[in-house]
Amino acid sequence: MRILVTGGAGFIGSAVVRLAVSRGYDVVNLDALTYAACLENLASIEDQPNYSFEKVDLRQRNAIDEAVEKHKPDAIMHLAAESHVDRSIDGPEDFIDTNIKGTYNILEAARSYWERIGRPDGFRFHHISTDEVFGSLPMDKSVKFTEETPYDPRSPYSASKAASDHLVRAWNATYGLPVVLSNCSNNYGPYHFPEKLIPVTILNALAGKPLPIYGDGSNIRDWLYVEDHADALxxxxxxxxxxxxxxxxxxxxxxxxxxxxxLCAILDELHPKSIGNYADQITFVADRPGHDARYAIDATRIQDELGWEPTVTLEEGLHKTVRWYLDNETWWRPLQQREGVGKRLGTKV
Structure with a gap:
């Protein structure tokens, strides 16, 4: 089976590529290599005969058509997206271009190819999305997002992802394109680009910098280890x-x-400071505009229908993640020089 993965040099995309290659799938990675992409994420499999890479920007329809026709995939897994909420606040246009127009382009390329090869039942277009499209939950832990929760996006990022979800459903209903969708909670783990909360906390702690927490730190997220997510996808x-x-x-x-x-307690254990504890570096900063209070996933459907459930607890996953960053400075150190990394974004309102 040949899978074409968009955004395969990103955080989640590279986890999917590594896992799929290890399981013997033929994998084609389409990535534009924008600021958060990193081909080093794929160093462990880049020489495998069942892996290939094409530098393709989803905003360029002709390039997508050429790649699809060249590789003739049995399935497309669409992960390419702009994903940082703070960046979407400062510059929403990139999110509209990539997440909406890019999804339209890959959908149309997939539909054209699928129709040309006879509309096979076994073809799949899998669109990977986020729980942020559902909006914000109350703090009552009995309430969670289900697949039937109405959409209520509250940031340019989540609105662009909601739009892409609607496009995918429409291409199924109108054209019959065989699609599946998934909406995930917050991912974390190895190769996480150093602008999100967990890698920022780890790397700032090691550098002796403040550990910024938005507002009072009460916002709640459901955390999913990225390798568990790749398996589910x-x-x-x-x-x-x-x-x-x-x-x-x-x-x-x-x-x-x-x-x-x-995270501070794990760092105290694995890489103790000479004086004090890492928690001493915690600093509360102005809250993110429109900051959603809580996300929580009800994953009953995937467990009941597909027999999947996560295997990594948060405690285990955080230990693995901290250890990985301690052992892989040669990966993350160069990324800290990329545009916007290490700066507070999302304040241009």
Whole structure:
């Protein structure tokens, strides 16, 4: 089976590529190599005969058509997206271009190819999205996002992803394109680009810098280890019901403050400071505009229909992640020089 993965040099995309290649799939990675992409994420499999890379920008339809026709995939897994909420606040146009227009382009390329090869039932277009399209939950932990939760996006990022979800469903309903969708909770783990909360906390702690927490730190997220997510995505791609969506969560809710304190405690254990504790560096900063209070995934459907559930607890995953960053400075150090990394974004309102 040949899978074309868009955004395969990104954080989640590279985890999918590594896992799929290790399981013997032929994998074609399409990536524009924008600021958050990193081909070093794929160093462990780049020489494998069942892996190939094409530098393709989803905003360029002709390039997508050429890649699809060249590689003739049995499935497309669409992960390419602009994903940092703070960047979407400062510069929403890139999110509209990539997440909406880019999704339209890959959908049309997929539809054209699928129709040209006879509309085979076994073809799949898997669109990977986020739980942020559902908006903000109350703090009552009995309430979670299901696949039937109405959409209520509240940032330029989540609005652009919601739009892309609607496009994918429309291409299924109108043209019959065999699609599956998935919406995930917050990912973390190895190769996480150093602008998101967990890698920022780890790297700032090691550098002796403040550990910024938005507002009072009470905002809650459900945390999903990226390698668990990659496993779930391949399962949805293979066995998900056409036209159906699947919520993928980690069953690991934590407030931002509790998460940062947990990371500090792990760093105290694995890489202790000569004086004091890492938690001493915690600093509360002005909140993000429109900051959603809580996300939580009800993953009953994927468990009942596909037999999938997460295997990595938050405590185990955070230990693995901290250890990985301690052992891989040669990966993250050059990325700190990229545009916007290490700066507070999302304040241009």
């Amino acid at each position: 391949i399962e949805v791609m293979k066995n998900g019901q056409v036209g159906r969506s699947y919520n993928i969560g980690g069953n690991n809710e934590a407030s931002n403050l509790d998460l940062v304190n947990a």
